[in-house]
Amino acid sequence: MNGTGQQPELSSVVSAKGLDLTFQTNDGPVHALKDVNLEINKGDFVSFIGPSGCGKTTFLRCIAALETPTGGSLTVNGMTPDEARRKRAYGYVFQAAGLYPWRTIAKNIKLPLEIMGFSRQEQEERVRKVLELVDLAGFGGKFPWQLSGGMQQRASIARALAFDADILLMDEPFGALDEIVRDHLNEQLLALWARTGKTIGFVTHSIPEAVYLSTKIVVMSPRPGRITDVIESPLPRERPLDIRDSKEFIEVAHRVREGLRAGHADD
Amino acid sequence: MKSLLAVLTVLAAIVGLWYAACVPMNIHGVLVTAERGGAVVEPSDGAARREMSGVSLALKNGFAVPETWAQERPRLPAPHQVAIELWDTTVMKKITSKRSLVYHGWVTLSATLLGFGIGTVLGVLLAVGIVHSRVMDMSVMPWAIVSQTIPIIALAPMIIVVLYSVGVQGIIPKAVISAYLSFFPVVVGMVKGLRSPDAMQLDLLRTYNASKGETFWKLRLPASMPYLFASLKIGIAASLVGAIVGELPTGAVSGLGARLLAGSYYGQTVQIWSALFGAAILAACLVGLLGVIERLVLKRMGMA
Secondary structure, eight states, X not given: OOXXXXXXXXXEEEEEEEEEEEEEETTEEEEEEEEEEEEEETTOEEEEEOSTTSSHHHHHHHHTTSSOOSEXXXXXXXXXXXXXXXXXOEEEEOSSOOOOTTSOHHHHHHHHHHHTTOOHHHHHHHHHHHHHHTTOTTOTTSOGGGSXXXXXXXXXXXXXXXXXXXXXXXXXXXXXXXXXHHHHXXXXXXXXXXXXXXXXXXXXXXXXXXXXXXXXXEEEETTTTEEEEEEEOOSOSOOOGXXXXXXXXXXXXXXXXXXXXXXXXXX | XXXXXXXXXXXXXXXXXXXXXXXXXHHHHHHHHHHHTTOOOSSOOXXXXXXXXXXXXHHHTGGGGXXXXXXXXXXXXXXXXXXXXXXXXXTSSOTTSTTOHHHHHHHHHHHHHHHHHHHHHHHHHHHHHHHHOHHHHHHHHHHHHHHTTSOHHHHHHXXXXXXXXXXXXXXXXXXXXXXXXHHHHHHHHHHHHHTOSOHHHXXXXXXXTOOHHHHIXXXXXXXXXXXXXXXXXXXXXXXXXXXXXXXXTTTOSSSHHHHHHHHHHTTOHHHHHHHHHHHHHHHHHHHHHHXXXXXHHHHHHTOO
């Protein structure tokens, strides 16, 4: 990577240029990402959508410095991803809530705060704040197993929000939840995004979810993992649930579907 | 209630089997005594009786059967004989008496606990090293496994002799043998436990830029607790075996092992069996105690 010396545009949070990532496996090299170019601006809600194996999760993990690209350049807040990770530039939400069963919800949210050395008082304050933000006030003393799957995932989002990173990376956070819970959480996530103004990277394989949430939809396709289309959403930032019946929404969804189909046609 | 009945039935069956086994085991000796006492024994020829099986002797001499459960030095003592001996040597004797099983039990228990403590600390430290260092994983683990393939009964005298030659005796050699047996399950369990957090949980801490130490204290150690307790239960039982084995080759005068040894020297089978049961009861209590601690700790951690 050679992103260190580069001066990014003021509003650019994530900038990928010609990004390549090849995994060496026993069955030979696998092109997880090939020539990926993308700019994510401050305050964007960017969804990555595509079939499994298209590299959407891998790209998110590259931004988080959980994977190291083998070629091209990638900067996060103008730094290398690893520097950004060390500066705790992002909160990461995994597909599973991954709460520690031996910690209460409040203590789980304190985990990053303890590691980052916040004072006890500050910890309490922040836990209270983020629990309210994800609508879990009053559940701080409960253990994870006492909460439903949707509540657990909300707690894990609260954990990612607690240390106030500007970037929120979410890897299919609602993938394991049923559709009713999912709709509800999507609505809450939008409200949260509006309130906090964070930059969000969101991996999903649901077209309605991607279109409903995003200001920018990145359509990807597999073998090798690459971007086939980047759609700037024409929808307003204010989005009630019934926006999904509007003409614009259906048009965007249609374009996403076309992009996914095109990705499949040439393999 | 239903399961209590089933448990009692199994227990009764075992005791019944035991009583039944006493008859053929002891009948030869009973008939010799009876013949000396003037009773008519069938067949009257002692050499012929030795050739016969205990079952057929019992069938021919039904009168002698009750006596097989009441001998002074039976080959196989009856359950009530062992129970009475246990009662006499625990409750009825002052615990300072050399004939008190409580006294001997305490001698063995103190070595067991010391050895268990050493073994547990050693086991946990080795596991931490193995999990954090590939070199240790490859160099220590094979030796830990090999160490357990050597019969402890062969190794124990050597440990005692070597330690004696450097001036260490008393409780320490026994504790060392205990520790030798108990560190292994702790190593295996803790390595598994410390490695139990999945990739996602490790990635999460990586996103916080957590250090190795923080990963250990906040994730690996708490995650290993259920594994630790499973290992401790095996370890403490092994410790007790180690302490008893450690008492055998030294000709120790006190301890459950010494009771076993003395009993076998003097043909005191009742004493041997009561020492065996004493050891078993002690082991059950120790494992049970660990079970209680496990429940309390895991409950406090919210994991039970």
